[in-house]
Amino acid sequence: MDVYQEAVGYLTSQHVPAAVQTETEVMEEDVFQEEADSCPLSPLHPQSVDFPDTPTLSSPEEMLERRLTVLKCIVESEEVYLRELEALLMPMKALRASAGTSKPVLSSQQVQTVFYQVPEISDMHQSFFSGLKERLNAHCRSEPGPGEDGQMSYTGFELVVGDLFLKMVNQLGLYGGFIGNYEEAVQVVRKCTQLDPRFRTLAQSMMSNIGSDKTRTKYTFEALLYKPLDRVTKTTLVLLDLLKTTPETHQDFALLQEALRLSRSFLSGVNESSQSKRGVTLSHGMRRKLMRDGFVVDASEGERHMRHLFLYTDLLLCTRFKHATRGKQDQYRFGWFLPLAGLKLRWVSDQHRPPDAQLRLHTIRTKMHLLRQQLRQHAQGSKGLAFAARSRKKLEQVELMLLTHSPVYTLELHSPSGKSHTLLLSSLYELEEWREAIHKLTTDNIETVPPDLLTLTSACVKLRMTQQPPLHSTNAGTTTISAPSPVRPRPLSSDSHPVSETQYTDSVEGEMCLCGTLSVAVHSACGLQQPASVYVCVEVDGYEFYDKQATTHSSIHSLNPHWDQELEFQVDAAQELRLLCVSQADGKNDTVLGKTSVKLESKTLNERWKRQTLHLGQVDVTVSLKFSPHPLEPPSATAPLHPVFCIPIEIVTQQEGVMVPHVVRCCAEEVERRGLAEVGIYRISGSSSDINTLKSVFNSNLRDAVTRLRRAEVNVVSGVLKLYFRELPEPLIPADKFQSLARSLEIQDVDSRLVSLFSVLHSCPAPNRNTFLFVLHHLQRVSERQDTNKMTLINLATIFGPSLLRLPVAELGHIGSSMDISVEVVLQVQVVFCYLQCNNLPEAQTSLPHDTDSEDETTHM
Structure with missing residues (x-):
């Protein structure tokens, strides 16, 4: 149920037309309206920035499908309300019993005042909830499954609930007594909270199990006492929503029309003062304060909308921002709110966009780049200024599209009442700031009486700290278009108004971006x-x-x-x-x-x-x-791919800025983490399809590849490492070093042989040498667990020798100089085995030296 609609409906029932704007007008307003003379930005459409929140239902089938959803939401809402009434009534028996003692918490008369009509209201809603849930369950059980004939059953024409709503509305008189008694009940609660510490403890820690996971939520007594007052104002709106989704030919239509008439008549006869919602003091005497605000993307309705989010001491308020037009003030429309009490947060990242979304973002960025180039070229002269104003307007619109469609971080908000909302952000840093601020306030937060949401929303213009959406084009001064423009929010003066464009430009002229x-x-x-x-x-x-x-x-x-x-x-x-x-x-x-x-x-x-x-x-x-x-090129449609397999190692290390390729390090580290006790590690191969899949991912996305590597079978990980060395165009030990290594093996003295072997290794290129040393150290650590994994140094040399060094390919006309394959394999194994037997192998340098000259020492910030 949309709370804005609830508020509008109540104001309508109270005959306050000045505050009412039709649903269509409100919902179809865009966050920023494009000027009439602005050109459409094909193939991008400004309308894609924001969409109507309420879809148009055209056919009876669509209406009935939506009607079923509305009914299910009503059942869920009724269940939450009944739990709240149960929590409110829980201390009633104990308080009545205490009233007969020498030291009562409340007198009998006070108990009667505080709980007046609440048990009867609870019974009424319990009967309504049970009947509605039973009919819905029966209807859902009778619905055909996939592939079955729908006929009339599937359309929902036989689901009749209008009599249940009519019966409930005929009992709304119970609320009349409650409303008339409400202010006196609140006075009793407040007075006893101040005078009796026993009642104060009770009044500030009422508990209720709310939500599907039965989360325990803490309320003040006054907040629970307000629930029926809040609930009765929703009756008309619930019926209105249900009637909108009920075809005129449905049996329920006339019944719901009569129920809606009676509900409106009841509300119009109730003189509920709106002051009961205003000036609320929060728990423990705190006042409601604005703690943080900013622009986010709201995806709660399945579409993305730019919204202005306000975090107060006890609630989150989401609003629609309407930018000021000439001669008018900025305006806010109410979107939704969530109490902070019991609010749960969860954030996830979705870095992998589908190709069509990636192409859309590229189109937007290209358009932005073109518009900015045009602004730079036409910044001089009166004619240029007029063109710049039009281009800046277009740039604002395109930037808004980008801000709406580029976020990849999702912040999910789950309220104990069952309401959930989803916010999207482009920056993990900003998301974490929001999460920290909300989490800090939700700790020991107690749900209190909600505010007058329309009044609170209208106050946002004065309370806000973030003055405008983070559009870079609006943050730059007109005199600095030819230079890179700062992108931080426009600084505010002490009275929270934006400083002038001239002041802002002067303040950043000396900064070099x-x-x-x-x-x-x-x-x-x-x-x-x-x-x-x-x-x-x-x-x-x-x-x-x-x-x-x-x-x-x-x-x-x-x-x-x-x-x-x-x-x-x-x-x-x-x-x-x-x-x-x-x-x-x-x-x-x-x-x-x-x-x-x-x-x-x-x-x-x-x-x-x-x-x-x-x-x-x-x-x-x-x-x-x-x-x-350096000057920047226009944005590229796709991120440059840097494949690692089948690429010379010097190219891979250069593009990664390392001495040992990440694929080698990550695979070796993963084997050491969970494969040292695996029997036959490096001898038993993993699934070839899994190995090839990981190879493909390493060629496209390192972070995704490492994440998959953590979950892959360890024999697949070892297979990826072996495959990398096998597919190197040039072996890790360059082929022209093979003969030198073979001659080194002929040296009889062990020490002299090692000196010769390391001399040849030292003459290899740095990436080859350090990667070879890294692999040798890794294989030595594997062999240290040979009692478990059965992998000795000679076994490992036999597996890796043919991959790490190879004989040069015989040149045409010199076939006789080639070596017999069996002799080549023996030499490959012996060379690697000799290196592995060395007890003092030099350490491998895995990364490039990023340190500068001596004056650039390590700093702590």
């Missing part, structure tokens, strides 16, 4: 309280032409995770870098362990790496930054 390529190397983390699989999310600000967020792969389960992974961003007008450290739990929600932000300054960043240690709450993360300024 980054435009070019920003590289972030994420090395390692320390400070974890317990071993975990952790990844780091990095975000940058600036214009939305390019991807502004990237994540490392998930580390192995460790107290000291290492990544040594480079993330690269194309930035335009970047001023801030944000990092979040996230723990990834199998089958559970990811948890943000800490976050921080770093100011990006062109004077401190250059093309040399600068190493820093950043404090993210309990976790310290070591990163290196460098920046290369």
Whole structure:
């Protein structure tokens, strides 16, 4: 049930037409109306930014399908209401018993006043709920299954419930007595709360099991006492919704019309003062305060809408923002609200967009880039200013589309009453700020009397801290179009009004924003309280032409995770870098362990790496930054793919910014984590289809590949590692070194032989040498568990020898110089075996040196 409709319906019943706007007018208003002379942005349509909240029902079948949904929602709502009445009535018997003692909590008269008509109202709704639920269950059982004939049963014409609603409405007189007694009952509750500590404890900790999971929610006595008052105003709206979805030919139509007439008549005769909803003091004497607000994307109705969200001390309020037109003030329309008491939060990430969504985003970004280029070219002269104004208007519309369709993070809100809403955000950092703020307020929060929602919504214009949606085009001064424009929200003066455009432009003229390529190397983390699989999310600000967020792969389960992974961003007008450290739990929600932000300054960043240690709450993360300024190309339709299989190792390590490819490190780490006790590890192959699937994912998305690697069978993981070396175009030990290694084996003295072998290894390219050393150390650790896994050094040398080094391909005309295959295999195995027998192998360098000159020491921020 839409609460705005409830409020409008009540005001209508109270004959307050000035405050009423038709549902169609409200719901079909866009967040930002496009000017009449604006050109359509084909193939993008501004109407896709926002949609009507209520779909139009055309056929009787659609109406009856919607009617069934409405009836199910009514049943769920009635069940919640009955539990609330049960919680309200629970202390009644004890209070009555206490009234006959020498020290009563309430007198008999006070008990009668507080609970007047509540038991009768509960019985009425219990009878209505039972009858409605029984008929719905019977109807659902009689519905045909898939493939069966629907006929009249499926259409729902035989489901008759109008008599139940008419019977309930005929008993609404019970509410008349309750409403007349309500203010006196509230006075008794407030007076006894102040005077009697026993009643105060009761009045501030009423409990109810609400929701499908029977979550226990805490209420104040006054909040529960308000529930019937709130419920009776919804009766007309419930009937109106049901009547809208009931065809005129249905047997219920006339009955529901009569019930609606009686309900309206009852409400019009009740003189309920709206002051009962205003000026509410929260639990423990607190006043309602605005704690945070901002623009988010609301996906609660299946479509995406830009909304302004307000977080108060005791509730979340979602509103529709209507931007001020000339000579008018900004306006807000009520969307929905959720009490914070018992509110549960859950966030998830969906980084993988379907191809059509990715193409849509590319089209939007390309349009934005083109419009900004046009603004830069026509910024001078009166004619140019007029063109710039039109282009800026279009840029605002396209940016709004991008903000609406680009979010990938979902924040789910679940209320104990059964209501749920879904918010979408593009930034994990911003999502975590919202989550922290809401979670802090939900701790020990008690549900209180809800406010007058229309009054609270109208007050948003004065209370808001975020003045406008985060549209970059509206944040930049007109005199700075030719230079990268800052993207932070426009600063506010002390009276919470935006500073003038001139003031804002002057305040940022001296700032140098980054435009070019920003590289972030994420090395390692320390400070974890317990071993975990952790990844780091990095975000940058600036214009939305390019991807502004990237994540490392998930580390192995460790107290000291290492990544040594480079993330690269194309930035335009970047001023801030944000990092979040996230723990990834199998089958559970990811948890943000800490976050921080770093100011990006062109004077401190250059093309040399600068190493820093950043404090993210309990976790310290070591990163290196460098920046290369250059003109930016238009946004690309697809992210560049960097395949790793069948690619020379020097190319893979260069594009990854490492010395040992991530596929080698991740597979080896995973084998060591859960495969050292596996009998025949590296000898027994995994499923070839699973191995090839992982190979494909490694070629397209490293983070996704590592996530799948964590869940794959360990023999599949070992198979991926072997496949990588087999498919290298050039063997890990270059083919031209084969003869030198063969001659080294002929040296009889063991020490001299090792010196010769390592001399040949030292002459190999750095990525080849370090990867070979990394694999040797890994295989030595595998052989240390040979009593369990049965893999000795010679077994491992036999498996890996032919993959790690190979004889040069015989040139045409020199076939006689080729070596017999059996001799080649023996030499391959012997070379690897000799290296594996070395007890003091040099350590492998897994990452490139990101440290700068001596003056650029590690810093702590």
